[in-house]
Amino acid sequence: MNAEDLEDTLRRLAIVPVIEIEYADDAIPLGRTLVEAGLPIAEVTFRTDAAAEAIARMVENVPGLLVGAGTVLSEEDVDAAADAGAHFIVSPGLNAAVVRRARERFVPIIPGVTSPTEIEAARSLGLRLLKLFPAEAIGGIRLVRALSAPYPDVSFMPTGGITPETVTAWLGQPSVVACGGSWIATRDAVAGRRWEEIRTNAAQAAELAADAIRSHAASS
Template sequence: MNPTELLGRLRRVRVVPVVTLPQVRHADPLGETLLGAGLPVAEITFRTPAARDGIATLRARHPELLVGAGTVLDRTTVDHAIDAGAQFVVAPGFNPDVVDHCLERKIPVVPGINSPTGVEAAVARGLSLVKYFPAEASGGLRLLDAMAAPYDGMAFMPTGGITPDNLPDYLSRPHVAACGGTWIASTALLAEGEYEAIGRNARGAAEIAASATF
């Protein structure tokens, strides 16, 4: 997958469940639930030991699911993500070492930024998509709109503090490709096996995305 293809798919789904897997066994039913709810995407964070094998499980069992690796902080984790089959990499900040390694390995990377300086760094490397993180804590839409104005070619993926209540406002911005959300498949819901609740959350997010207009 190249960056243009990734951006196109994210613009179609509009919402990305950001998931921290408690155990690898949660990956397969998670993928089935998300697909059944009409939200065929997941960002699996490298915050637990289950991430690498969880990504591999999702890619093997649910090839139609778009699977990214999140919380990627170093080159080694980039390699682990690629080996597991991740289709894109997401980082919480702009680490030049991580970004450059992703470019070398030819995997799309979405680095985190919350300032024009971060956007400039992304532009300098030819990127067209960045993660706006932590979105609400950084200033929410007020900062995002002001920051996006000079950069017509840059798309943003706000993550951090996104909820069903503020999701429609974020998705109404043409510079927002998609939003990341942790509420859809929280670690607590996964640990309790609450896949029906996850499905409801995913369907609700997909419905909001489908009704969003610029």
């Protein structure tokens, strides 16, 4: 998958479950739950020791699921994600060495930014799809609108503090490709194997995404 294909897929799905998996054995049932709910994407964060193995199991055993590696902080993390078969990489900040390593491993990367300076640094690396993080804490929708004015060629995936109540407004912004959401499959829900709860949350998120996409299409 290249960067253009990734952006197209993110625009179509619009909401990305951001997930911490403590036990790799939970990866396959979780991935299948997301696919069955109509939200076939997962960003598995490198915040637990099980992350790489969880990604590998999802990639190998859950057809149709787009699997990303999140919280990628180092070149070693990039290698672990790529070796696990991750389809894309997300990082909370902009690290040129991490970007270069992702390119060497042929995995598209979405690094995090918070300011014009970081956006310009990302653009100098040839990146046009960026994570806005932590989205709500650093200024919310007002910030993404302000940043989009001087950088019309940049698209954003806001993550951090976004909820079911606010995600539709975020997705209504022309520069927003998709939003990351940690409410869909919380760490407690995954650890407790509450698959029906996660299925319900994912199905509701998929419906919110579809409504936002229809609304945007109607107004454009």
